[in-house]
Amino acid sequence: MGQLTQEVVRSFSKIENTRQRLLLTRLIESLHNYVKDVELTQDEWALTIDFLTQTGQKCHAQRQEFILLSDVLGVSMLVDEINHHKHEQQTPSTVFGPFYLPDMPVRDYGSAIFSLLDEGQLPLLITGRIVDQDFNPIENAKIDIWQTAHNGMYSGQDPEQAIDHLRGVFYSKEQGEYAIQSILPVSYQIPSDGPVGTLLNFAERHFWRPAHIHFKIQAAGHHDLVTHLFIENDPYLSSDTVFGVKAPLIVNYQHCEYSPEIEEKFNISSAYYHIEYQFVLSKE
Numbered sequence: 001m002g003q004l005t006q007e008v009v010r011s012f013s014k015i016e017n018t019r020q021r022l023l024l025t026r027l028i029e030s031l032h033n034y035v036k037d038v039e040l041t042q043d044e045w046a047l048t049i050d051f052l053t054q055t056g057q058k059c060h061a062q063r064q065e066f067i068l069l070s071d072v073l074g075v076s077m078l079v080d081e082i083n084h085h086k087h088e089q090q091t092p093s094t095v096f097g098p099f100y101l102p103d104m105p106v107r108d109y110g111s112a113i114f115s116l117l118d119e120g121q122l123p124l125l126i127t128g129r130i131v132d133q134d135f136n137p138i139e140n141a142k143i144d145i146w147q148t149a150h151n152g153m154y155s156g157q158d159p160e161q162a163i164d165h166l167r168g169v170f171y172s173k174e175q176g177e178y179a180i181q182s183i184l185p186v187s188y189q190i191p192s193d194g195p196v197g198t199l200l201n202f203a204e205r206h207f208w209r210p211a212h213i214h215f216k217i218q219a220a221g222h223h224d225l226v227t228h229l230f231i232e233n234d235p236y237l238s239s240d241t242v243f244g245v246k247a248p249l250i251v252n253y254q255h256c257e258y259s260p261e262i263e264e265k266f267n268i269s270s271a272y273y274h275i276e277y278q279f280v281l282s283k284e
């Protein structure tokens with residue numbers, strides 16, 4: 001290390017927590033090495049500071065531009081890759097994304113996360129079980145779900161949507177069963193009106209994410225799982241702009257005809273789509 005880098009690193013040596021000290025000092029070393037390696041100019045550093053400032057200014061309670069930046073740089077998936085190998089028996093995880101909203105309403109087994117379907121639109125029934133790595137059922141697992149509407153926007157982005165539209169919290173039953181009514185997700189473009197959009201345009205990269213549904217699943221004594229379900233045959237599965245697709249998370253859906261039994265159980269009075277998926281959580 002150069003003398004300046006050594007002095008800066010030493011200035012943080014009184015941080016008592018070993019891990020925190022390591023994280024900060026290694027960041028300083030890496031940043032200094034990068035600056036020296038590319039011989040960064042004053043104008044380039046000023047441009048970098050301005051870009052990060054604009055990124056922060058774009059963040060608010062319902063949008064996190066820094067998460068979006070982490071996603072398109074592949075950092076989110078690199079952190080995921082490093083940590084997921086510790087829980088290889090668990091369902092694969094993927095990016096958290098910038099549009100999660102906490103404290104969404106708790107909904108009953110099999111109920112809908114939409115208030116009204118568009119004309120001709122069919123509901124999507126998602127069913128399955130939450131189990132541990134030995135395939136024992138997990139009761140009372142908390143299942144947080146969120147997705148975009150058919151216009152490719154999440155509630156919170158779109159002022160026309162109620163804040164809890166296509167969002168909700170469910171709990172698994174005694175045998176780990178869960179059931180959720182939603183709609184088929186669509187491919188969509190990530191926001192392009194901020195500094196991340198400027199970066200992608202500069203790099204001539206597209207903005208598209210394949211159709212997916214977000215899940216955050218938590219259960220006592222088990223590691224949290226943050227993941228998606230992706231829809232088979234989506235044109236962007238191989239070029240997700242945030243690099244988030246993993247093969248075990250790609251699912252197909254079935255078109256099912258009206259069933260009196262399904263109407264009685266889930267109040268679905270039409271044909272519907274169906275996805276069946278089992279989520280596996282690893283024990284702590």
